[in-house]
Structures are given as structure tokens and as C-alpha cells.
Amino acid sequence: MNFDFSDDLKQLKDEARTFLEDKCPSSAVRKVLESDSTHDAALWREIGAMGWTGAAIPEDYGGAGLGHLGLCILAEELGRALAPVPFSSSIYYAAEAILAFGTDAQKKAWLPRLASGETIGTFALAEGPGKATPKRLRATFRNGVLTGEKLPVPDGESAAMTIVVAQTDRGLGLVIVDLASPGVTRAPIETFDPSRKHARLTFRDTPAELLGPPGDGERQLAAIEQRAAILLAFEQVGGAQRCLEMAKDYALERYAFGRPIGSFQAIKHKLADMYVAIELARSNAYYGAWALSKNAPQLALAAATARVSATEAFHFASKENIQVHGGMGYTWAFDCHLFYRRSKLLAVANGSARLWKDRLVTELENANAPA
Amino acid sequence: MDFEDTKEEAEFRARARNFLQKNARPRTGKGMLYRAAQADEGILREALEWQTKKYEAGFAGITWPKEWGGQGGTAIQQVIYDQEEAQFSVPRGIYDIGLGMCIPTVCTWGSQDVRDRYAVKALRGEEVWCQLFSEPAGGSDLAALRTSAVRDGDDWIINGQKIWTSGAHYCQYGVIVTRSDFDAPKHKGLTYFFLDMRSPGVEVRGIKQISGASHFNEVFFDNVRIPDSQRLGKVGDGWKVSLTTLMNERYTIGGRAGVDVDEFVELARGIEIEDGPALRNAAIRERIADWYVASRGLKYSHFRTMTALSRGDTPGPESSIGKLVTGRKLQDMSAMALDLLEQGGVVTDPEVAPMAALFHQTLLTSPSSRIAGGSDEIMRNIIAERVLGMPPDMRVDKDVPFNKVPTGKG
Numbered sequence: 086m087n088f089d090f091s092d093d094l095k096q097l098k099d100e101a102r103t104f105l106e107d108k109c110p111s112s113a114v115r116k117v118l119e120s121d122s123t124h125d126a127a128l129w130r131e132i133g134a135m136g137w138t139g140a141a142i143p144e145d146y147g148g149a150g151l152g153h154l155g156l157c158i159l160a161e162e163l164g165r166a167l168a169p170v171p172f173s174s175s176i177y178y179a180a181e182a183i184l185a186f187g188t189d190a191q192k193k194a195w196l197p198r199l200a201s202g203e204t205i206g207t208f209a210l211a212e213g214p215g216k217a218t219p220k221r222l223r224a225t226f227r228n229g230v231l232t233g234e235k236l237p238v239p240d241g242e243s244a245a246m247t248i249v250v251a252q253t254d255r256g257l258g259l260v261i262v263d264l265a266s267p268g269v270t271r272a273p274i275e276t277f278d279p280s281r282k283h284a285r286l287t288f289r290d291t292p293a294e295l296l297g298p299p300g301d302g303e304r305q306l307a308a309i310e311q312r313a314a315i316l317l318a319f320e321q322v323g324g325a326q327r328c329l330e331m332a333k334d335y336a337l338e339r340y341a342f343g344r345p346i347g348s349f350q351a352i353k354h355k356l357a358d359m360y361v362a363i364e365l366a367r368s369n370a371y372y373g374a375w376a377l378s379k380n381a382p383q384l385a386l387a388a389a390t391a392r393v394s395a396t397e398a399f400h401f402a403s404k405e406n407i408q409v410h411g412g413m414g415y416t417w418a419f420d421c422h423l424f425y426r427r428s429k430l431l432a433v434a435n436g437s438a439r440l441w442k443d444r445l446v447t448e449l450e451n452a453n454a455p456a
Numbered sequence: 457m458d459f460e461d462t463k464e465e466a467e468f469r470a471r472a473r474n475f476l477q478k479n480a481r482p483r484t485g486k487g488m489l490y491r492a493a494q495a496d497e498g499i500l501r502e503a504l505e506w507q508t509k510k511y512e513a514g515f516a517g518i519t520w521p522k523e524w525g526g527q528g529g530t531a532i533q534q535v536i537y538d539q540e541e542a543q544f545s546v547p548r549g550i551y552d553i554g555l556g557m558c559i560p561t562v563c564t565w566g567s568q569d570v571r572d573r574y575a576v577k578a579l580r581g582e583e584v585w586c587q588l589f590s591e592p593a594g595g596s597d598l599a600a601l602r603t604s605a606v607r608d609g610d611d612w613i614i615n616g617q618k619i620w621t622s623g624a625h626y627c628q629y630g631v632i633v634t635r636s637d638f639d640a641p642k643h644k645g646l647t648y649f650f651l652d653m654r655s656p657g658v659e660v661r662g663i664k665q666i667s668g669a670s671h672f673n674e675v676f677f678d679n680v681r682i683p684d685s686q687r688l689g690k691v692g693d694g695w696k697v698s699l700t701t702l703m704n705e706r707y708t709i710g711g712r713a714g715v716d717v718d719e720f721v722e723l724a725r726g727i728e729i730e731d732g733p734a735l736r737n738a739a740i741r742e743r744i745a746d747w748y749v750a751s752r753g754l755k756y757s758h759f760r761t762m763t764a765l766s767r768g769d770t771p772g773p774e775s776s777i778g779k780l781v782t783g784r785k786l787q788d789m790s791a792m793a794l795d796l797l798e799q800g801g802v803v804t805d806p807e808v809a810p811m812a813a814l815f816h817q818t819l820l821t822s823p824s825s826r827i828a829g830g831s832d833e834i835m836r837n838i839i840a841e842r843v844l845g846m847p848p849d850m851r852v853d854k855d856v857p858f859n860k861v862p863t864g865k866g
Contacts, residue, residue: 086459086460086461086465086759086762086763087458087459087460088759088760090457154457337845337846337847344850345846347840347846347847348846348848348849348850352840352846353837353840353841354833354836354840356840356844357836357839357844358836360843361780364757365750365753365754365757365777366753368752368754368756368757368759368760369749369753371457371756371759371760372759390749390752393745393746439742442741442745443738443741443742445744445745445749446741446748449717449721449744449748450721
């Protein structure tokens with residue numbers, strides 16, 4: 086049994102944490118949250134220069150070839166730091182989708198630029214509130230051009246390219262759009278967590294090209310969401326862990342009734358419950374990492390399990406962290422709300438827990454409960 | 457990252473599997489593991505035979521040092537053996553407390569002569585041990601115990617009552633923690649012994665549980681004599697000795713639940729509710745997913761623990777969450793299972809109730825898994841204090857002579 090990350094990857098994790106504690110303190114997150122900047126451009130440049138963006142991209146396409154276990158490690162640290170950079174959009178979605186479904190030409194065209202971080206990519210699925218079911222999506226790709234509106238698109242303002250889920254003559258499909266193309270308009274949109282910016286993207290007869298066969302969009306989308314679910318689970322576990330640490334520190338330093346509030350069982354039990362939820366989520370995320378790195382047949386079930394576990398752990402930890410902090414936790418000045426916001430952003434970013442629970446049970450039905 | 461055994465582990469696993477295949481029946485179905493909740497003569501005899509076979513094949517006391525009569529093996533070997541044994545229908549539960557908690561304490565604190573006399577007999581299954589700790593006035597607050605030990609020449613005279621003593625009705629020996637000094641603060645006045653359960657003045661009375669079974673007992677001590685040679689640790693050091701026993705407790709209790717998500721899915725597949733099979737109902741599916749996530753989270757946490765053991769490391773705190781998660785899940789899952797059966801859910805006749813009333817049994821046994829071996833509340837305190845470093849609670853009885861500590865009625 087060797088259900089753990091290698092020593093090399095643990096070292097990478099330590100380095101990533103040290104780097105982010107220095108370059109991405111909460112003041113850096115607040116700078117993006119409280120301004121119109123799309124992201125922390127300086128941090129993004131350094132992340133690209135260190136090769137994080139290319140971690141799971143093969144060396145043939147300009148990546149570091151560290152594999153997905155390395156990417157999971159980085160995701161946890163980025164989640165912990167609430168890094169205000171387009172990492173998930175560009176890497177978990179755009180790069181992963183091209184890696185999975187691109188032609189060699191498409192890979193050569195896009196992956197080196199995504200790997201270096203010089204190009205920001207994203208993924209455009211939603212068209213307003215409600216689940217983006219194949220029936221409800223209106224964006225249409227026909228005769229080589231795309232028309233429609235996508236909202237919200239994460240990092241839609243800063244991205245240079247996007248993958249769009251659109252109707253084709255043969256059903257749902259994925260298309261790649263260079264956002265410098267004609268017919269593209271973009272506008273920022275107000276969101277719950279402005280530390281990660283979102284936009285409204287409109288396409289009018291915008292040139293685009295298919296990614297993978299037309300009509301295969303549902304299967305492609307499922308695969309992309311499964312892989313992203315595992316990577317996001319690591320971000321969520323990282324964020325949740327930080328919430329527990331904040332709550333713990335505050336419970337030790339805050340006195341009431343003549344003693345640290347951490348000596349009261351009401352607080353202790355809350356912290357213990359946070360700990361349990363996070364440990365379960367971490368273990369489920371590890372299993373997801375294994376499935377992702379091996380492209381294992383259990384990937385779909387592992388992704389749903391990791392996703393549900395991590396989403397609920399982060400939600401629980403971020404709300405109870407505010408509770409432990411009492412009134413101070415509700416102030417703008419304390420960092421608790423940064424995690425509370427991010428927790429909900431990540432909870433809806435890749436399909437809600439409700440949705441993934443249903444998928445999980447579908448997998449159980451299909452797989453007849455594998456080992 | 458993988459789930460493979462090392463070469464040595466694979467060899468050990470093959471040896472364990474070979475032994476089991478030759479000597480035990482494979483487990484069939486997914487029902488309750490073969491557990492001796494109601495240990496009658498027949499079950500005790502089978503358990504003895506099985507334990508002796510295990511000992512002779514070198515699978516008893518796997519992690520114990522050689523000077524105790526053990527195999528001097530590793531913790532990962534024990535885990536591997538347990539994994540393999542779980543695939544077979546063999547008697548379980550009779551020796552867990554004795555070999556898991558009592559004998560390790562006896563061997564840690566006793567002389568080589570004491571080890572030689574008791575350890576191998578226990579390993580062979582010839583002598584069964586129980587743990588006489590909890591009292592009516594000392595459960596979660598174990599150190600509030602009042603059973604008295606008074607020195608009389610070379611003996612001690614014991615008076616008082618223990619409770620929740622699993623297996624006391626078939627055990628030959630027990631370990632007991634007593635109060636030898638009522639004027640000292642509560643943790644300082646305790647002394648620890650082992651004793652022959654057949655000593656005059658020991659009376660064992662079964663306690664009928666809510667499940668109807670009687671797995672544990674009340675044990676009364678009326679002027680019971682214990683020779684001073686059976687004291688473990690110094691007079692007044694009983695709390696320290698008790699911690700050796702309790703440290704081993706989490707490895708002994710819990711974790712072997714007989715029902716899990718697979719069984720619930722099977723039930724939900726077969727039961728029709730208003731809109732078809734229950735398994736198609738959104739509310740039911742959500743609950744299944746919740747339990748599955750908890751169950752798998754524990755399983756993969758266990759993999760992490762095994763990884764630490766496999767490297768020769770001490771497992772991290774992730775191994776402390778199992779009981780807390782499993783107890784609640786079992787109770788909720790079995791309650792929901794009966795709900796699915798609607799009015800028919802009340803029927804426990806195994807001919808009528810689905811899965812031979814497995815969920816009904818679980819509904820009645822699950823409350824104990826949230827209490828035994830540290831209640832949910834105590835487990836949370838342990839996680840908060842030992843893992844997360846929260847300060848201990850304020851204790852009004854600390855540093856107060858025990859006989860001045862406020863008590864309730866009884």
C-alpha cells in the first residue's frame with residue numbers, strides 16, 4: 086500500500102506553500118476582490134515561469150510532464166491561498182479539454198501557450214441561472230461560426246481563448262474560439278466572489294473550430310467535468326484546511342468567560358466535526374488523484390465522490406469558521422468571508438453537490454458497487 | 457501512488473490466505489460477520505479451536521514482541537491478516553478485548569514470570585480476559601471510579617461494582633482499576649490489578665441490551681482478595697497503567713460494521729415506493745451518496761493509515777475518525793431503511809423482513825457504537841484536544857481530594 090504522494094511531490098507542496106505565503110497573502114486576494122483587475126497578473130507570471138501551469142502538460146507540448154499528481158498538489162496550495170489567478174479556467178478546463186480531445190495540430194497550437202501561462206484559456210458552458218442541460222443551451226456552431234451568449238464565463242475578460250459548449254448540426258459539441266476573432270464582445274459581470282472575475286461573452290458569427298467530433302459534446306463535457314472535479318476538490322480541501330486552521334487559532338487566542346473559547350466543548354466539537362469532514366474529503370480527493378493519474382475505469386465514481394466530499398467539507402468549514410470567529414467573522418476586515426465566498430464559487434463552478442450526488446448513485450447503479 | 461503490497465507484504469498475504477483457505481470457510485453473502493454477541497458453549501468452543509489454530513500457524517499476536525510469546529511482526533502484517541480473515545467466516549469478538557487491551561497491559565507492566573504464565577495461554581485462546589473499568593459513577597469520566605482496594609497483608613480487598621464489562625460471564629481473568637486512596641485527587645489514588653474471575657466474592661450479572669442480547673455485564677465485588685503480586689504498576693499509579701489499556705482501545709472497538717451502502721443500495725433497488733424503485737427517488741439517492749462519500753472517505757483514510765504503517769511510521773490522526781463517522785452512518789442508514797418499508801418496516805420476522813432483518817438489527821445495535829469505547833462526545837474532545845491542540849476543559853474536581861468531589865445522587 087502506497088496511498089500517498091511521493092517525497093518529490095511533497096517537497097513541491099512545501100515549496101508551493103512557501104511561495105504562496107510570500108506572494109499571495111490575503112492582501113493580494115483582496116486587491117483583486119476590491120478592484121476591477123481581472124487577476125493578479127504578477128503572480129500569474131511567476132506561476133507560469135515556475136512551470137506550474139504546465140505541470141500536467143506533456144513535455145512534447147511545452148509542459149513540465151509532472152503528471153496529474155503534481156497538478157493535484159499545486160491545486161491544493163492554490164486553493165488554500167485563494168490564489169486570484171485564472172489557473173483553473175486555463176488548466177483544469179482549457180488545457181485538459183485540448184489534451185483529451187484535440188488534434189495534434191490543435192495541441193501544438195494551444196498547449197505550449199497555455200503551459201507557459203502566456204495565453205489564458207477558459208471554458209464557456211453556462212447561459213444564465215439554472216443547469217446547462219443540452220436542451221437549454223442556445224449557443225450554436227454552424228458553418229464554421231459560433232453565435233450565442235455565455236454567462237458567466239470565469240476569467241472571460243482576461244482569456245485569449247475559450248472552449249465553448251454549443252449546439253451543432255449533430256447535437257452538442259465543443260468548439261475552440263480565439264477571442265481575438267471578430268464578433269466577440271465581453272463585459273464583466275458582478276459576482277459573489279470578485280476575487281475570481283467572471284464575464285458575459287457574446288459571439289456573433291465568430292469563427293471557431295470543432296474540438297473533437299460534433300455531437301459528442303455530452304460525453305466530452307462529462308469527461309472534462311470529471312477531471313476538473315478532482316482538481317477542484319484539491320482546491321476545496323486546501324481552502325477548508327485553511328478555514329480549520331483560522332478557526333483553531335482564533336479559538337486559542339480569543340478569551341470569553343475567563344478562558345480561551347477553544348476550551349468550551351461547543352467550540353471543540355465544532356472544530357472536531359470540521360476536522361472529520363476535511364479528513365474524509367482529503368482521502369476521497371487522494372483516491373480521485375489516483376484515478377485521474379491512471380485514467381482508471383473508476384474515474385467517474387472517484388470524481389463524484391471527491392467532488393461531493395470536498396464541496397461539503399469546504400462549505401461546512403467556511404461557514405463554521407465564521408461562526409467560531411463570532412461577530413468579527415462577519416466583518417469585511419477579517420478573512421473569513423474570502424473563504425466563504427470561494428467555497429460557494431467552487432461549489433457551483435463545476436456542477437453542484439446535488440448534481441454530483443445523483444451522478445454518484447448512477448455510477449453505483451452502473452458499476453454495481455466496485456471495490 | 458498505488459495500492460500494491462510490497463514484496464514482503466505480498467508474501468505475508470499469500471501465507472495468510474493459504475492458511476485461511478485450508479482452515480476456514482469463505483464468507484458467503486454480505487450479511488453480518490460471524491460475531492459472538494451471545495456467546496454460548498458451542499461458539500466459545502469454536503472460538504477456542506480457531507484461536508489455537510491461529511496461534512499454531514503464527515497468526516496470533518502478530519505484532520507482539522517475542523518475549524511475550526508473539527511473532528515480533530509489524531502492524532501492517534496485522535492489518536493484512538485482518539483483511540484476509542474478513543473474507544472468511546470465522547468466530548470473532550471473543551478474544552479482541554483480552555488480546556487487544558488486557559494482555560498488552562499485563563505484559564507492559566508485569567514481570568517476565570507474569571508474561572510467561574499468562575500471555576501464551578491467552579494467545580492460544582485457553583484463557584479469556586475482560587476489562588473491568590467502567591462503573592455506574594465512572595463512564596466517560598473513568599477516573600471517577602469508586603471500587604475500593606484496601607491493603608490487607610499480602611493481599612488487597614476489593615469492594616464495589618463494575619459495569620459494561622463485555623464477556624465477563626465467560627472470562628477466566630480480568631484487569632481492574634480500583635481506588636486505593638480516597639483522600640488523594642481522583643487520578644492519583646488509583647491502583648491497577650489483574651485477577652482470577654473465579655475468585656470468591658465476584659458475581660457477574662448479565663445486562664439485557666435494547667437489542668435483546670446480553671453481551672456485557674455488571675460485576676460485583678464483595679470482599680474479593682487479590683494478591684499484591686497481581687498488582688500492575690505502583691500503588692497510586694493505576695491511571696498511568698490504565699492509559700496503556702485505553703491506548704489500545706481504538707484498535708479493538710468499532711470498524712467492523714456488518715452493513716454498509718452496498719446493502720442499502722440492494723434494499724433500495726428492490727423496494728417499490730410511490731414513484732417506482734426507491735433507488736430512483738432523488739431524496740433517497742442523495743442520502744445514499746452522503747453515506748457512500750463517508751464510507752469511502754473512511755476506507756481511503758484507512759489506506760492512508762496502512763501506508764504509514766507499511767513505511768513503519770505511526771499512523772496520523774486520520775485513524776481516529778472511524779468510530780465517529782461509522783456510528784452515525786449506521787444509525788441513520790438503518791432508520792432510513794425501515795422508512796422505505798413503510799408500515800411493513802416494523803416487522804422483524806426474518807422470513808418477512810428484507811435481508812433477514814439486517815437493518816432492524818442494525819437500528820437496535822447502532823446506538824452502542826456511538827457510546828462504547830469512547831462516546832461520540834468524548835471522541836470529539838479527543839480530536840479537539842489531541843489532534844487540534846485545544847486546551848482541556850476546566851475541571852472542578854482536579855486537585856481536590858476524591859472524597860470531597862461533588863457527586864450526584866447514586
